Amino acid sequence: QSALTQPASVSGSPGQSITIFCTGTRSDVGGYNYVSWFQQHPGKAPKLMIYEVTNRPSGISDRFSGSKSGNTASLTISGLQAEDEADYYCSSYTSRGTYAFGTGTMVTVL
Amino acid sequence: EVQLVESGEGLVQPGGPLRLSCEASGFTFGSYWMHWVRQFPGKGLVWVARLSDDGTRATYADSVEGRFTITRDNAKNMLFLQMSSLRVEDTAVYYCVRAAATISFRLDVWGPGTTVTVSS
Numbered sequence: 001q002s003a004l005t006q007p008a009s010v011s012g013s014p015g016q017s018i019t020i021f022c023t024g025t026r027s028d029v030g031g032y033n034y035v036s037w038f039q040q041h042p043g044k045a046p047k048l049m050i051y052e053v054t055n056r057p058s059g060i061s062d063r064f065s066g067s068k069s070g071n072t073a074s075l076t077i078s079g080l081q082a083e084d085e086a087d088y089y090c091s092s093y094t095s096r097g098t099y100a101f102g103t104g105t106m107v108t109v110l
Numbered sequence: 111e112v113q114l115v116e117s118g119e120g121l122v123q124p125g126g127p128l129r130l131s132c133e134a135s136g137f138t139f140g141s142y143w144m145h146w147v148r149q150f151p152g153k154g155l156v157w158v159a160r161l162s163d164d165g166t167r168a169t170y171a172d173s174v175e176g177r178f179t180i181t182r183d184n185a186k187n188m189l190f191l192q193m194s195s196l197r198v199e200d201t202a203v204y205y206c207v208r209a210a211a212t213i214s215f216r217l218d219v220w221g222p223g224t225t226v227t228v229s230s
Contacts, residue, residue, distance in 0.1 A: 003154070007194050036215040038155070045205060045220040046147075052185075052214050059157060091215050097169050099215055100155040 004029060004090055004102040011108040017078040020105045022090030023071060030071035034093035037075045038067055041086045049088075050075060077107070085109045086106055112136035113223035114206045132189040132206030132221055140164075140184035143209040145217060146191050147151045148202040158204070159191065162212075172216055174200075196228045 005023040012018040022029065022037075025051045029035055032034035038046040048057050050066035053073065063078045073092070077084055118130035130146075146158040159180040160169045168180050179192040189206055204226055208219035 034214045036217065038217070040155075045222055046217075047220070048216065048218050051211075051216040051218075057216075057218055087154075091155075091157070093136060093213055093215055098162070098171060099154040101147075106152040 002100065004092060004100050006088075006102040006105045008062045008103075009106045009108065011110055012077075013110045014080055014082065016080050017076060018080060018107065020075045020077075020088055020090075020107070022073040022075070022092075022102045024073070024092055024100070025071055027095040028092040029068065029073050029090075031095055032093045033068070035066065035068055035073040037064075037085075037089045038089045038091065039086045046089065059110075060068060081108055082109050085108065112208075113220055114208060114219055116204065116206045116221045118222035119224040119226065121229065122196055123230055124196060124198055124228055126228075127192070128226060129192045129193070130191040130194060130204055130224060130226070132191075134187040134189065134208070137219075138210070139182075139187040143212055144180075144182065144189045145207045145209055146180060146189075147205045147220075148200075149205070149218070149223070150199075150202045156202075160209070161189070161206075192206055193226070196226075198228050200226060201228045202226060 038051040040046040053068045145160045161180045166181045173197045177195045203223040205223045206221040207217045210216040210218040
């Protein structure tokens with residue numbers, strides 16, 4: 001299973017908005033509305049932030065939003081806060097019945 | 111409290127076996143599909159395997175197919191990952207994860223992870 005492509009790093013100032021892109025293929029991101037996003041702080045387990053492209057689990061701030069266009073999914077963090085500094089991973093169900101994660105993006109709050 | 115706790119951490123020689131366990135609590139374990147996800151040192155996340163709620167349907171990543179087996183005991187609220195023919199490249203932190211939906215990668219509860227080190 002090939003990893004989905006994400007930028008290595010994205011940064012922004014407090015209060016700004018940033019967007020992380022996740023590029024796959026028609027066999028994964030483009031073929032299904034089963035894209036999830038996870039946040040991971042150093043030394044901690046990942047945390048589900050978005051599922052099925054646009055849905056937020058209970059308790060997740062509405063500053064986090066997801067979308068998809070073609071083979072590319074995106075996670076937008078608005079009103080960036082210091083606590084948002086973490087690694088973010090996209091993921092998708094694939095046509096082979098397996099799952100792929102993205103390469104990961106380190107978000108830095110300047 | 112909904113919780114997953116992995117165990118079975120260890121150092122094993124290449125070619126050897128190791129069994130990871132995951133104890134679930136605070137929810138009806140037998141109603142959920144479960145996954146194992148691993149994270150290589152300093153690297154990203156990699157999906158390993160998935161098992162249906164009744165334990166009859168398993169799917170594996172190509173890299174572990176034929177070497178790893180995911181099973182569960184719903185009566186004891188336990189998930190397992192039997193690993194054999196371990197390779198140095200299997201060294202990672204292994205997470206036990208609950209899926210809130212069957213196909214959707216809605217992995218809503220994660221364990222803290224357990225470390226597997228394969229080295230001679």
